[in-house]
Structure formats: structure tokens, C-alpha cells
Amino acid sequence: MKRTSRDIRTANRYEVLRQIIARSPTSRQELASATGLSLATVATLVGELLDLRMITEVGFEDSAGGRPRGLVAVNAAGGALIGVDIAETYVHVELFDLALNVLARAEEDIRPGESRPEQVIDHVAAAVGSVVAQAGVEAARVLGVGVSVPGQVDRATGIAEYAPNWNWHDVPLLDLLSEHIAYPLHLDNPLRACAVAELWFGAARGHEDAVVVNLGTGVGAGLVLGGGLHRGVSNSAGEWGHTTLVLDGRLCHCGNHGCVETYVGAPGIMRNLRELDPRSPLLHPEDQTATVDALARGVAEGDPVAVKVVRDTARYLAAGIADLVNLLNPEVVVLSSWVAARLGEPLLDEVREAVARHALRRPLAATEIVLSPIPTDPVCLGAATFALEGALQSVGQRAAQRVVSGKGRTAPTA
Amino acid sequence: MKRTSRDIRTANRYEVLRQIIARSPTSRQELASATGLSLATVATLVGELLDLRMITEVGFEDSAGGRPRGLVAVNAAGGALIGVDIAETYVHVELFDLALNVLARAEEDIRPGESRPEQVIDHVAAAVGSVVAQAGVEAARVLGVGVSVPGQVDRATGIAEYAPNWNWHDVPLLDLLSEHIAYPLHLDNPLRACAVAELWFGAARGHEDAVVVNLGTGVGAGLVLGGGLHRGVSNSAGEWGHTTLVLDGRLCHCGNHGCVETYVGAPGIMRNLRELDPRSPLLHPEDQTATVDALARGVAEGDPVAVKVVRDTARYLAAGIADLVNLLNPEVVVLSSWVAARLGEPLLDEVREAVARHALRRPLAATEIVLSPIPTDPVCLGAATFALEGALQSVGQRAAQRVVSGKGRTAPTA
Numbered sequence: 001m002k003r004t005s006r007d008i009r010t011a012n013r014y015e016v017l018r019q020i021i022a023r024s025p026t027s028r029q030e031l032a033s034a035t036g037l038s039l040a041t042v043a044t045l046v047g048e049l050l051d052l053r054m055i056t057e058v059g060f061e062d063s064a065g066g067r068p069r070g071l072v073a074v075n076a077a078g079g080a081l082i083g084v085d086i087a088e089t090y091v092h093v094e095l096f097d098l099a100l101n102v103l104a105r106a107e108e109d110i111r112p113g114e115s116r117p118e119q120v121i122d123h124v125a126a127a128v129g130s131v132v133a134q135a136g137v138e139a140a141r142v143l144g145v146g147v148s149v150p151g152q153v154d155r156a157t158g159i160a161e162y163a164p165n166w167n168w169h170d171v172p173l174l175d176l177l178s179e180h181i182a183y184p185l186h187l188d189n190p191l192r193a194c195a196v197a198e199l200w201f202g203a204a205r206g207h208e209d210a211v212v213v214n215l216g217t218g219v220g221a222g223l224v225l226g227g228g229l230h231r232g233v234s235n236s237a238g239e240w241g242h243t244t245l246v247l248d249g250r251l252c253h254c255g256n257h258g259c260v261e262t263y264v265g266a267p268g269i270m271r272n273l274r275e276l277d278p279r280s281p282l283l284h285p286e287d288q289t290a291t292v293d294a295l296a297r298g299v300a301e302g303d304p305v306a307v308k309v310v311r312d313t314a315r316y317l318a319a320g321i322a323d324l325v326n327l328l329n330p331e332v333v334v335l336s337s338w339v340a341a342r343l344g345e346p347l348l349d350e351v352r353e354a355v356a357r358h359a360l361r362r363p364l365a366a367t368e369i370v371l372s373p374i375p376t377d378p379v380c381l382g383a384a385t386f387a388l389e390g391a392l393q394s395v396g397q398r399a400a401q402r403v404v405s406g407k408g409r410t411a412p413t414a
Numbered sequence: 415m416k417r418t419s420r421d422i423r424t425a426n427r428y429e430v431l432r433q434i435i436a437r438s439p440t441s442r443q444e445l446a447s448a449t450g451l452s453l454a455t456v457a458t459l460v461g462e463l464l465d466l467r468m469i470t471e472v473g474f475e476d477s478a479g480g481r482p483r484g485l486v487a488v489n490a491a492g493g494a495l496i497g498v499d500i501a502e503t504y505v506h507v508e509l510f511d512l513a514l515n516v517l518a519r520a521e522e523d524i525r526p527g528e529s530r531p532e533q534v535i536d537h538v539a540a541a542v543g544s545v546v547a548q549a550g551v552e553a554a555r556v557l558g559v560g561v562s563v564p565g566q567v568d569r570a571t572g573i574a575e576y577a578p579n580w581n582w583h584d585v586p587l588l589d590l591l592s593e594h595i596a597y598p599l600h601l602d603n604p605l606r607a608c609a610v611a612e613l614w615f616g617a618a619r620g621h622e623d624a625v626v627v628n629l630g631t632g633v634g635a636g637l638v639l640g641g642g643l644h645r646g647v648s649n650s651a652g653e654w655g656h657t658t659l660v661l662d663g664r665l666c667h668c669g670n671h672g673c674v675e676t677y678v679g680a681p682g683i684m685r686n687l688r689e690l691d692p693r694s695p696l697l698h699p700e701d702q703t704a705t706v707d708a709l710a711r712g713v714a715e716g717d718p719v720a721v722k723v724v725r726d727t728a729r730y731l732a733a734g735i736a737d738l739v740n741l742l743n744p745e746v747v748v749l750s751s752w753v754a755a756r757l758g759e760p761l762l763d764e765v766r767e768a769v770a771r772h773a774l775r776r777p778l779a780a781t782e783i784v785l786s787p788i789p790t791d792p793v794c795l796g797a798a799t800f801a802l803e804g805a806l807q808s809v810g811q812r813a814a815q816r817v818v819s820g821k822g823r824t825a826p827t828a
Contacts, residue, residue, distance in 0.1 A: 008422060152776045161776055209647050221741070225639055232743020233623050234780040242774055243737035247660045247730070256736070256772050316661070322670070323657035327635070327741070329646020358670050360656055362566045362575055366648040 024073035083384030125180035146383030193382030195222020318354030438487035497798030539594035560797030607796030609636025732768030
């Protein structure tokens with residue numbers, strides 16, 4: 001319980017800014033009605049955001065017969081946020097304004113064998129330098145950099161505890177990055193980045209309970225529960241890719257057998273194809289992306305092998321998604337990341353049909369399954385959102401310190 | 415967000431009463447420090463509970479040099495709560511005082527074939543009448559009756575939407591019960607009853623994230639996330655028994671194949687035994703309880719078949735628990751209900767060992783697996799707790815109405 005009042009305050013600050021980003025320009029009255037918060041609370045939070053120049057006053061609107069209402073809008077130029085998506089084969093970096101428009105992009109390839117932390121960090125530093133230069137923003141205006149790295153991370157210490165693709169153990173990633181990058185750094189993983197991107201800007205917006213299923217080389221599920229990200233006690237919730245789908249099934253790199261990831265991650269999909277037709281021209285043995293692209297084209301052209309592989313993959317995926325539906329009873333399941341984007345509607349159709357066979361009637365009736373509507377890289381967007389959340393949290397800490405030093409105890413009556 | 419301030423207020427009311435029950439007698443100062451709430455908030459909530467005679471003033475304690483502090487304690491005699499556990503083969507009813515001590519018990523057998531709602535309701539009404547008569551409480555002092563029925567329930571309408579054991583569909587259980595029982599009625603299922611019992615009185619107390627694994631005829635997992643019960647969007651979260659453990663495995667009554675329940679529910683355990691030794695003297699084909707008891711005795715006596723069946727069951731169970739650990743990253747996993755109670759420590763030891771082989775290192779390190787410490791029927795206790803929560807919620811509604819009519823808008827600044 002000790003965390004409650006500060007958590008609520010931070011969550012309310014997020015929610016007000018989310019609504020301003022979605023509705024700019026908007027009035028305090030409209031924000032109060034959209035968030036369910038009192039007008040006084042909204043006015044306080046709007047004041048904090050104005051102080052920080054994250055939003056600006058942009059005029060007045062008439063209110064039927066009453067006093068004209070002040071309008072606020074997000075101050076797009078009030079700061080820049082950087083999102084870093086470190087994946088197995090590339091580093092993708094985007095620089096955003098405060099309305100989360102992309103102002104600049106950079107991509108670096110990670111070649112096979114380039115898996116030492118120092119090598120990866122050099123790519124990150126180069127790409128971050130590139131987006132800042134391209135966008136021409138002053139260093140002081142960069143509010144923060146969110147960094148997503150696959151696997152298990154400790155946010156508080158900035159350590160990548162276990163990155164399965166490169167077998168990294170306890171790499172002090174943020175310490176190493178801070179030797180090259182002077183902006184505030186925030187570390188998390190792609191599951192949670194995608195979930196936060198959907199929660200702020202995508203298909204989870206306005207939902208209390210949502211699951212963002214991340215389909216890439218690795219797979220996992222970002223969990224939005226009770227309107228916020230569910231992290232678990234040590235920030236490792238969401239490892240749905242390492243839940244058992246087939247007891248004693250395919251060996252997984254985690255040491256377990258039959259994990260969901262071994263059937264629906266990109267290497268698992270390649271294996272589904274290989275088991276069906278080892279010599280298929282669709283198969284690019286060293287290239288996951290090319291293979292998934294070939295499958296997508298094959299499905300579009302009615303190639304029976306491609307259709308069968310997508311159907312088999314959808315069936316594995318659906319059994320795993322039905323588990324999430326039965327266990328968590330979410331309002332929406334969002335399919336995100338590059339495999340979902342490339343296989344698109346044909347995969348979605350097969351998945352919906354198969355989930356309906358596996359899930360219980362009641363939770364199934366309450367759930368929608370959709371593709372991520374976010375048009376850009378959701379991991380970069382989510383990582384930038386972590387930087388935004390970090391900036392908002394530090395506002396709150398400064399505001400709280402001000403009040404504490406001025407008035408003594410400030411615990412609210414809630 | 416609209417639910418936030420009322421939810422927090424209700425959760426704080428629960429938490430203050432939980433702490434009073436745990437610490438009686440206690441002071442407002444101690445409650446503020448235990449809950450992290452302000453003294454003003456605690457004083458308001460304590461005032462509400464005093465008004466309702468759920469707690470009483472019981473004197474003063476010295477505070478070093480300051481004014482003596484008023485002490486409050488739960489008013490055990492201030493009301494009675496009834497918990498009803500409707501299971502496949504019995505109805506178990508307990509009557510509690512407000513300190514959640516059992517004052518009276520009644521049990522009715524449900525014979526095979528007695529599965530019509532009217533038959534079950536007659537047993538419930540008889541048992542409820544019996545505990546009220548035994549305890550000699552006045553009708554006006556019964557604050558409510560919590561009713562647990564297996565399967566999927568709609569709390570708002572009091573309808574048992576799907577009870578798999580009896581193939582009930584959309585039975586208006588509370589309407590039918592209200593023809594026999596005049597007290598306020600609250601419907602939910604055993605998963606959530608056990609979770610709430612652990613959260614208020616058991617191994618989940620004080621934890622933000624906990625999973626209560628319910629092992630009986632059916633199996634499931636009550637989820638405590640973020641310090642409260644996770645219900646999902648249509649109150650059906652926790653159907654872990656119907657997540658897939660073995661794709662295309664044993665047929666489940668839900669229509670899916672390979673559900674966790676088909677391997678670790680009591681009928682699944684009987685099947686594990688039958689597959690190992692179809693003529694085992696441990697097997698009581700028509701009696702789940704007798705079979706599980708025979709297995710427990712067999713393990714105690716070193717019977718190799720019993721040891722093997724418990725080990726096989728523990729391995730299935732552990733793979734399913736590792737899924738919960740990897741997905742939800744809880745602080746504690748509690749094994750509850752009658753199969754867990756009867757197989758006890760030998761099952762727990764095997765489960766702990768096997769979970770360590772299946773789960774990821776980071777979430778595994780953060781999780782404890784324990785047997786439920788609740789000595790009585792946790793379903794009755796949890797059902798009575800729902801009645802207590804219902805009574806506390808109606809206090810809140812009355813208090814809010816009073817304030818609204820007196821002072822106008824009351825939305826807090828949170």
C-alpha cells in the first residue's frame with residue numbers, strides 16, 4: 001500500500017498527458033471529463049506540464065454562456081525523445097518530438113559475430129548521434145533516451161541480466177552507454193516497450209486489461225493490467241514465449257522443452273517450414289526476415305506450402321493466445337512486432353479462428369484480437385515513451401520536493 | 415481511470431480493516447505506519463468502521479511523552495459473516511464472527527445425480543439455516559453470505575454462467591437462493607475465494623503479486639496483482655486449468671485438448687495412477703477423495719506406485735506453475751484446496767524441484783512456492799471475505815452519499 005498515492009499521482013500525470021496528446025487542443029474541463037479526475041486535480045497536473053513547457057496555452061474556446069475556457073496543446077517543440085530498439089540483427093533509433101512524431105531515423109546493421117556489448121554499443125552511439133544531428137536539436141532539449149534490449153533487464157541498475165540471442169549475462173548496459181551518451185537513459189525490453197506503445201498510442205489505449213503479443217525472433221507478451229503495465233516483482237513478467245505449449249516438445253534455448261517461442265518465433269516458423277518441406281524455395285536458411293517475407297508473398301499468391309506453414313504457425317500461436325485469454329481475461333490482444341506486421345491479415349484470420357476453438361466461451365466473448373495499428377517501429381516508440389515517463393516522473397519528484405519543503409507532510413487523503 | 419479514486423478508497427478501507435484484524439488492538443498511528451496512509455485518512459476510515467460497529471475503542475496506550483493514543487480492535491461480536499462452498503460432492507458452510515473466527519459449521523452431501531440447481535439450493539439453504547441456529551445469532555447481525563460455485567460466474571447479476579461439473583448454463587443462482595435466504599448475497603467462484611482468503615489472512619498477505627493455485631476436482635489460479643484481485647474484464651481471469659500443457663493431449667470437458675486440469679485435477683491424478691497401474695489398490699474408481707487419501711498414505715509408507723504418481727503429477731503441475739512464474743513474475747505461489755492439503759509436503763517438495771527445472775532464472779529467484787497456511791476451508795473463508803468486502807463497500811456508498819448531500823462535489827485530489 002505504501003506506493004499507492006505516489007503511483008496514482010504518476011499514473012494520473014501520464015493519463016492527462018496521454019489525453020492532451022490525443023486531443024490537442026483541449027480544455028481542462030474536457031480533460032476532467034475524459035479522465036474522471038476532478039477539475040482541481042487536472043488543473044494542478046496541467047500546471048506542472050506547463051511549467052515544464054511540455055504543453056502550452058493555445059487560446060480559448062467559448063463555453064455555452066459561461067466564461068471562455070483556456071485551451072492547452074502538447075508543445076511538440078518543447079523537447080525531444082529518443083527510442084532505441086536493439087534487436088538481434090540491427091539497431092534502430094528514432095528521434096521524436098513531444099507529440100511523438102518521428103523527426104529522424106537511423107539504422108545500423110549488426111553483422112553475425114558482432115555480439116560483444118562494446119560492438120553493439122558503438123552502433124547505438126553512432127545511431128543516436130546521427131538522429132540528433134539530422135534533427136538539429138540542441139542537446140539540452142533531449143529529455144531522455146529509452147533503450148530496449150531483448151531478454152531480462154534490471155531497470156533500476158540498467159543491467160541487461162540475460163539476453164538470450166547473444167547469451168549476455170549481467171551486462172551493465174546503461175553504464176557502458178553513458179560513456180557515449182550524455183542524455184538520461186532508461187532501459188527496458190521490447191515486450192514492455194511494445195505494450196507501453198500500445199497503451200499510450202495504439203490498440204490498448206483506454207483499456208484496463210490488454211495483452212500485447214510480440215512476434216519477432218523471440219516472442220513474449222507485454223501485459224497491461226488494471227490500466228498500467230504489469231511488471232511483476234522483478235520486472236520480468238510477460239515471458240509468455242517461455243511457457244510450455246508442448247510438454248517434452250522442441251528444445252528451447254532457455255533450457256526448457258516445448259516453449260511457445262520454439263513454435264512461433266521466427267526460427268520456430270522456419271522450422272515449421274523445414275519440417276513440411278526441407279527444400280522449399282521459400283526457405284532462406286540464414287535469413288529469418290527473407291523467409292518470413294517469402295511466406296507472406298507465398299500466402300498472397302496462394303502457394304500451398306506457405307498457406308500450410310502460416311496455418312500451422314497460427315494454430316500454435318492460437319493455443320498460446322487462448323492461454324492468455326483464459327488466464328487473464330483481457331479486453332484486447334494485440335499482435336505486434338515484425339513477424340506480425342509482415343504476415344498481417346492472413347495470420348490474424350487464422351489465429352482468430354483457432355483461438356475460438358481453444359478458448360473458453362466467456363473470456364473469448366470479451367476479447368478482441370487485432371493487429372497493432374502503430375505504423376512505425378513500436379519498440380522505438382515504446383522506448384521513447386519510457387523516456388517520456390521518466391521525464392514526467394522526475395517532474396513529479398521535483399514538484400513533491402517543492403511542496404514538502406514548503407508545507408511539511410503532503411500525504412493525500414485518498 | 416474513472417474507477418480510480420473510488421477503487422483506492424475501497425482498497426484503503428479493506429487494508430485498514432485487514433490491519434486491524436491482524437493487529438488488534440492497535441492505534442491509528444500504528445495503522446498509518448503499517449499502511450502508508452496519512453493519519454487523517456486512517457482517522458476517517460476508522461471513524462466509518464466505528465460507526466458501523468465493526469470495530470470498537472478499547473482504551474489507550476502511552477506514547478513516549480505525548481498524549482495517550484486511543485486503541486481500536488475488531489468488534490468480533492459486531493456482526494456475523496457466512497461463507498458457502500458449493501463443491502461437486504458437498505456443500506460446506508461456515509459462520510464467522512468479524513474477527514473471522516469460525517462459530518459454526520454445517521456440511522451437506524450432494525449425492526451423484528443431485529445436480530439440479532433446486533437440489534443444490536435446498537442443501538445450501540439447510541446448511542445456512544443450521545449455522546445461524548447453531549451460533550444463535552440474530553438475523554439482523556448477519557452482514558452477508560458469500561457463495562462460491564465452481565466455474566464462471568457473473569457477480570453483478572448473480573448468475574452461474576457455466577459450471578462444468580454439472581453442465582449448468584446461466585443458472586440465476588442468487589435469485590433462486592434469495593427465495594430461501596434473506597441476507598445480502600455475494601456470488602463468486604472458488605479460485606477467487608481462495609485468492610482473497612490468502613490475501614486477507616494467508617500467504618499472500620502483504621504481497622503485491624501472488625498466485626493462488628487451487629488444486630481440487632477442477633484447478634485454477636486466483637491472481638493477486640498490484641495488491642488486489644485481478645478479475646479480468648468479465649470476471650473470468652484465472653482459468654489456468656484450461657491453459658494448454660500438452661498440445662493435442664488429453665481431452666478436457668471444456669472441449670480443448672491437453673489442458674493443465676486434465677493432468678493435475680483429481681480426476682487427472684486418478685488417470686495418472688490408472689495409466690501407471692490400472693489395478694492399483696490405491697485406486698477408488700468412483701471416489702476422488704479416497705484415491706487422493708490413499709496416494710497420500712502410500713507416499714508416507716514409501717509405496718513406489720504412489721511415489722511415482724505424485725512425482726508425475728508434480729511434474730505436470732510444475733510445468734504449469736513455471737508458466738505462471740514466467741508470465742506473471744509473482745512473489746509467491748500458494749498451493750491451496752483439498753488435493754494440495756492432502757498431498758502436502760511431499761507434493762510441495764517435488765513441485766519446487768521441478769519448477770526450478772522449467773522456470774527462467776530471474777522470475778524463479780523472486781518466487782516462493784508454499785502450501786496454504788489457512789487451517790480451515792479456504793473457500794468458505796474467502797466467500798465470507800467477499801461478504802465482508804460487500805459490507806465495507808456499502809459503508810463506503812452510504813458514507814459517500816452522506817458527504818455528497820452535505821457538501822456537494824467530493825472528487826478527491828489524488
